[in-house]
Amino acid sequence: MDPSDLADVLASVRTFIRNEVVPLEEKIDAEDAVPPEIVAACKAMGLYGFAIPEEHGGLGLSMTEEVQLAFELGWTTPALRSLFGTNNGIAGQVLITGGTEEQRRDWLPRLASGEVTASFGLTEADAGSDPSTLSTSARRDGTDWVINGSKRYITNSPLADVIMVFARTDPDAPGNRGISTFLVPAGTPGLGIGPRDHKMGQFGAWTADVHLDDVRVPADALVGGEDGLHRGFVTAARCLAHGRVHIAALCVGMAARLVQESVEFASTREQGGKAIASFQLIQGLIADSVTDHYAGRATVLEVARAYDAGTDRIQGPSAAKYFASEMVGRVADRAVQIHGGAGYMRGVPVERFYRDARLFRIYEGTSQIQQVIIARQALGKAARG
Structure with missing residues (x-):
C-alpha cells in the first residue's frame, strides 16, 4: 500500500x-457483545479484509x-x-496459503466484505497447541467426505458462516501427518455449535465448542483440492505463524493504552497532598x-520485516508472540498496582485489560509452545536428542 494511503487508514x-x-468498552464488557453499529462501521472501513489480497477485495x-x-x-x-x-x-x-484458486475466488471476497465470517477449527479437548493428537476424522464416502469429532474454544463459531475444520484423513499416519482441512458451511447437517463460553475476560x-456428527461435505470442500490432502498441519502452521505476529502487535497496542492509563492516573491521583507521580517507586513501575x-514494538516491527522478506516465518513470529504476550501481562499487572484499590474495581479500564491480557499467553500457541519452537529453531537437531 502507498505510504500515504496507509497513513490515512491508520x-x-x-x-x-x-x-x-x-x-x-464498559458496555461491551458488561453485555458480552459488540454493538451492531460498530460491526457495520468495521465492515465499511474494510477491516474485515485488511490482510486479504486486493484482487479478492481486501x-x-x-x-x-x-x-x-x-x-x-x-x-x-x-x-x-x-x-x-x-x-x-x-x-x-x-x-x-492453502486454498485452490476457485476456493479463493469463491470465499475471499465475501470474507473481505464481512458478508461471511469464518472460524478456524483446530483446537480440541485433547489437542490444543500440539495438533499431533488431533482426533477429528474425515473419511471418504464416494466423492464426499464425512467428518466426525469435536472442536473446543473456537473463536466466532457462534456466528460463523463457514468453519475451516482440521481433520485426520489418514488414521495410520504418525503425529501431525495425515491431517487435512475442510470448508464446512454453517447449516450443514450434523454441524452443531455449543453455548457460548463464559470466559475470564475478552467479553x-x-x-x-463445535460438534461434527457425520457431517458430509463434497470433494471440493477439501482445502487445496487433492493437492491439499494430508497437508493440513502445514497449512495450520503457516496460518498460526501469521497470527502470532499479529497477536504480538495487538499486545503492543494494549501495552501503549495501559501505559497511558497509568501515566494519567499517577499524574492526577494524590496522596499526602501531592500526585503519586512524584513518588520514585511509582516512577519505577511506569519506567x-x-x-x-x-x-515489544521494536521486536514486532523487526519480525514483521523479516516475515515480509521471507527470511524468518518460524522463529521470529514465535519470539515476538512470546515476548509481547508476556510483556503486556507485566504492563497490565503494574497498571493495576499503580491504581491501587481502584485498579481492582470493575469499570476501571486497567482491571478489564488485566483480565483481557491473560489470554494472549495461551492462544495461537501457549508461551511454552513458543519456547519449544524458538529453542528448536536455535538448537536444530540437538534439541531433539
Missing part, C-alpha cells in the same frame, strides 16, 4: 477507535503494514479485533512499562 482507525469504541496489507494497524486495534477491547480477526488471520489465511469476543512497550 488515522481513520485511530479516530474511530478512540471516539466511537473506547466510550463503549486491503492487501503486508505484515509490516498489518502490525501498524494492530497497534491501533490493541488500544481498545480485544473484542473489536476479534470481530474480523479470524477473517484476516487464521481462518482467512487457510485459503490464502464480546465469542467462543464455543519499566514504558521500556517494555518500546522493546
Whole structure:
C-alpha cells in the first residue's frame, strides 16, 4: 500500500477507535457483545479484509503494514479485533496459503466484505497447541467426505458462516501427518455449535465448542483440492505463524493504552497532598512499562520485516508472540498496582485489560509452545536428542 494511503487508514482507525469504541468498552464488557453499529462501521472501513489480497477485495496489507494497524486495534477491547480477526488471520489465511484458486475466488471476497465470517477449527479437548493428537476424522464416502469429532474454544463459531475444520484423513499416519482441512458451511447437517463460553475476560469476543456428527461435505470442500490432502498441519502452521505476529502487535497496542492509563492516573491521583507521580517507586513501575512497550514494538516491527522478506516465518513470529504476550501481562499487572484499590474495581479500564491480557499467553500457541519452537529453531537437531 502507498505510504500515504496507509497513513490515512491508520488515522481513520485511530479516530474511530478512540471516539466511537473506547466510550463503549464498559458496555461491551458488561453485555458480552459488540454493538451492531460498530460491526457495520468495521465492515465499511474494510477491516474485515485488511490482510486479504486486493484482487479478492481486501486491503492487501503486508505484515509490516498489518502490525501498524494492530497497534491501533490493541488500544481498545480485544473484542473489536476479534470481530474480523479470524477473517484476516487464521481462518482467512487457510485459503490464502492453502486454498485452490476457485476456493479463493469463491470465499475471499465475501470474507473481505464481512458478508461471511469464518472460524478456524483446530483446537480440541485433547489437542490444543500440539495438533499431533488431533482426533477429528474425515473419511471418504464416494466423492464426499464425512467428518466426525469435536472442536473446543473456537473463536466466532457462534456466528460463523463457514468453519475451516482440521481433520485426520489418514488414521495410520504418525503425529501431525495425515491431517487435512475442510470448508464446512454453517447449516450443514450434523454441524452443531455449543453455548457460548463464559470466559475470564475478552467479553464480546465469542467462543464455543463445535460438534461434527457425520457431517458430509463434497470433494471440493477439501482445502487445496487433492493437492491439499494430508497437508493440513502445514497449512495450520503457516496460518498460526501469521497470527502470532499479529497477536504480538495487538499486545503492543494494549501495552501503549495501559501505559497511558497509568501515566494519567499517577499524574492526577494524590496522596499526602501531592500526585503519586512524584513518588520514585511509582516512577519505577511506569519506567519499566514504558521500556517494555518500546522493546515489544521494536521486536514486532523487526519480525514483521523479516516475515515480509521471507527470511524468518518460524522463529521470529514465535519470539515476538512470546515476548509481547508476556510483556503486556507485566504492563497490565503494574497498571493495576499503580491504581491501587481502584485498579481492582470493575469499570476501571486497567482491571478489564488485566483480565483481557491473560489470554494472549495461551492462544495461537501457549508461551511454552513458543519456547519449544524458538529453542528448536536455535538448537536444530540437538534439541531433539
